[in-house]
Amino acid sequence: MSWTQISCQYDGSYPGFLSCVFDCYVNREEPVEFHTPEDMCCSLYPLRAVATDQEHAMRVYRSFAKFGAEGERLAVRTFLTCLPDKELWLWRFLRLAYDQGPGIGRNLTDPTVDKVRKAVWHLEHEAHMYKGFTRFSELDGVLAGEIEPKNRVLPLLRPHFCSRYPQERFVLHDRTHHEALFHQPGPHGWAILPVEDFSLGPADRTELQYRELWRAFYDTIAIEGRYNPRCRMTHMPKRYWAMMTEFQKDWETALPEVRGR
Amino acid sequence: MELLDKLNILADAAKYDAACTSSGLDRSGRPGTIGSTTLAGCCHSFSADGRCISLLKVLQTNVCVYDCQYCVNRRSNDVPRAAFTPEELCELTMGFYRRNYIEGLFLSSAVIRNPDYTTELMIRTLRILREERRFGGYIHAKAIPGADPLLTRRLGLLADRLSVNIELPSSSSLSLLAPDKKKEAILTPMGQISQGIAASKQELAVYRHAPRFAPAGQSTQMIVGATPESDRHILTLTQALYDRYQLKRVFYSAYMPVSSSPLLPVAETFKPPLLREHRLYQADWLLRYYHFRAEEILDESQPDLDPRMDPKCCWALRHLEFFPVEVNKADYEALLRVPGLGVRSARRILRARRVGPLNFEGLKRLGVVLKRAQYFVTCSGRMMTGLHVSEDGLLRHLVALEAPALAGPVPEQLSLFDSAV
Numbered sequence: 001m002s003w004t005q006i007s008c009q010y011d012g013s014y015p016g017f018l019s020c021v022f023d024c025y026v027n028r029e030e031p032v033e034f035h036t037p038e039d040m041c042c043s044l045y046p047l048r049a050v051a052t053d054q055e056h057a058m059r060v061y062r063s064f065a066k067f068g069a070e071g072e073r074l075a076v077r078t079f080l081t082c083l084p085d086k087e088l089w090l091w092r093f094l095r096l097a098y099d100q101g102p103g104i105g106r107n108l109t110d111p112t113v114d115k116v117r118k119a120v121w122h123l124e125h126e127a128h129m130y131k132g133f134t135r136f137s138e139l140d141g142v143l144a145g146e147i148e149p150k151n152r153v154l155p156l157l158r159p160h161f162c163s164r165y166p167q168e169r170f171v172l173h174d175r176t177h178h179e180a181l182f183h184q185p186g187p188h189g190w191a192i193l194p195v196e197d198f199s200l201g202p203a204d205r206t207e208l209q210y211r212e213l214w215r216a217f218y219d220t221i222a223i224e225g226r227y228n229p230r231c232r233m234t235h236m237p238k239r240y241w242a243m244m245t246e247f248q249k250d251w252e253t254a255l256p257e258v259r260g261r
Numbered sequence: 262m263e264l265l266d267k268l269n270i271l272a273d274a275a276k277y278d279a280a281c282t283s284s285g286l287d288r289s290g291r292p293g294t295i296g297s298t299t300l301a302g303c304c305h306s307f308s309a310d311g312r313c314i315s316l317l318k319v320l321q322t323n324v325c326v327y328d329c330q331y332c333v334n335r336r337s338n339d340v341p342r343a344a345f346t347p348e349e350l351c352e353l354t355m356g357f358y359r360r361n362y363i364e365g366l367f368l369s370s371a372v373i374r375n376p377d378y379t380t381e382l383m384i385r386t387l388r389i390l391r392e393e394r395r396f397g398g399y400i401h402a403k404a405i406p407g408a409d410p411l412l413t414r415r416l417g418l419l420a421d422r423l424s425v426n427i428e429l430p431s432s433s434s435l436s437l438l439a440p441d442k443k444k445e446a447i448l449t450p451m452g453q454i455s456q457g458i459a460a461s462k463q464e465l466a467v468y469r470h471a472p473r474f475a476p477a478g479q480s481t482q483m484i485v486g487a488t489p490e491s492d493r494h495i496l497t498l499t500q501a502l503y504d505r506y507q508l509k510r511v512f513y514s515a516y517m518p519v520s521s522s523p524l525l526p527v528a529e530t531f532k533p534p535l536l537r538e539h540r541l542y543q544a545d546w547l548l549r550y551y552h553f554r555a556e557e558i559l560d561e562s563q564p565d566l567d568p569r570m571d572p573k574c575c576w577a578l579r580h581l582e583f584f585p586v587e588v589n590k591a592d593y594e595a596l597l598r599v600p601g602l603g604v605r606s607a608r609r610i611l612r613a614r615r616v617g618p619l620n621f622e623g624l625k626r627l628g629v630v631l632k633r634a635q636y637f638v639t640c641s642g643r644m645m646t647g648l649h650v651s652e653d654g655l656l657r658h659l660v661a662l663e664a665p666a667l668a669g670p671v672p673e674q675l676s677l678f679d680s681a682v
Binding site: 105106107109111114128133135136137166168185212213216217219220221222225226228229231234236245 | 264265268269272273275276277289290291292293294295296297299303304305306307308309310311312313314315317318353356357359360361362364515517518533535609612613615616617619622623626627
């Protein structure tokens, strides 16, 4: 017997989504759309509002271990991507994964697995790019940086930067998703928190000097005879440039100003 | 002299070094230190020439006692000279590293006074970085040929990767253009480093805290296009270096006219052989990841790589009897030989075909470049539908595929040397 089709309402968080999965399986219901209470929408399908239940969410989360390493990675990370209707794709992926078990990691030609895998690849690739392209500025002993990613990369960047700067206090702000990673020395000295407004004081002399040195280095290291702007843009698309010190024109502000804001 | 001026001079002098990788070593940060390294490396920026900037690439000094014709820092060249003090360079590295500008330091040097003195200067810089500043980021250091083996060993214990530049692809070119350097003087430290790495690995297997000697391996670099060696010669040499010294990478650097020496191509008319460099790197990848041998890629009848097509396509066209490869049955080695199939897509094929038979649509989903691969594979015994190509038509198709990417007319490669040699 086919499952009843419904429209699912949840709070937009990952535990909320996992609670939806739990409830849908319990009630034998197939969600055809997901939305949050803020979304203005009307649907022809019966609405089911799912309250977030941490215990149910944990049960679903633990069950991902059945998918094998690759399947588990996809199940966890898809929610961070910017894939349109990611909840729906993830739901389809989970249905398939509960069906196939660890084999899901090998089923690369399936359209759903393919879609999810490419979205996660995009997320991981963007996170890797930001490992290099993030720039920090030192302000009163605190390192501050800003990024503008398409996917939610902060959870993926967190282990990298916390391991790299164990003795530093730093803030990394994600403009797109209005959240920031905070870190201070000590075990578990980090948090990813929502941030409403993010602004910093002006940069001091030492900071300006380092920026100037870096720009000088950047301009010097290129070989004129090999000038190849297309190659540069392939490796470093222009959407990253706005936040990078080497392309920064105004020297007084704490962080690079983004054009068009 | 201001730090800014020094940085300008010494980065300018270092920019012809091709290697700027930060790969080969996974080391997470520890409390009380600063810095980590990742196995795949990390590019922090790309300069206007499209090359990756990963490390702060500078010379300790550009004051040099040698007079190598191809080098911008040769004694007879009239350029401003400068030197970093070890403290200055550490300050700069730490400042850049904390702001996430760089992945670490690439420290090279011209030979000031003698190789031993130069190496001692570099060791002092690295010692301050590692021991006083507790720097755990990536350090790539150049070993100076002719330095005392004990000093090179000390350098390798502080750095992650060591490299010795082989400079030119043959000893005759070397004696012509770099009369102060000898082939043996370059290969001796290379051998020493390779033995040191092997011994260190063995010690680490027994004692966890044994000192790590150049844990990210060693690399080298040679200049292409300044001397008349053929691509075949260069690839054979490369393969010998990989086999004998277990190098991680061999870098090629297209010769940039930095000198008006009569022994070198004329600066005014000379175009750096960038396409040739690109093809050499492609062939280098075939050696390192695709289980090819240099003899397979080029032979006596064909001493140079075809500029119109990548080396793997060329090999495939010369060995049509090997194809078509059946993707549902062929082993990994055979899949790697197919143009348009890389290491990743070959691995994915192996994984995906355990679930069910693959068809062409499935291959596309896996990321196979079908526009090249379609001529060389079958799926369950069938070629791609609607594909009818004769043998010489195949060459035209493959050349046409790459033509838009090759800017301008196809460059003549070795004709430049007819007058020079």
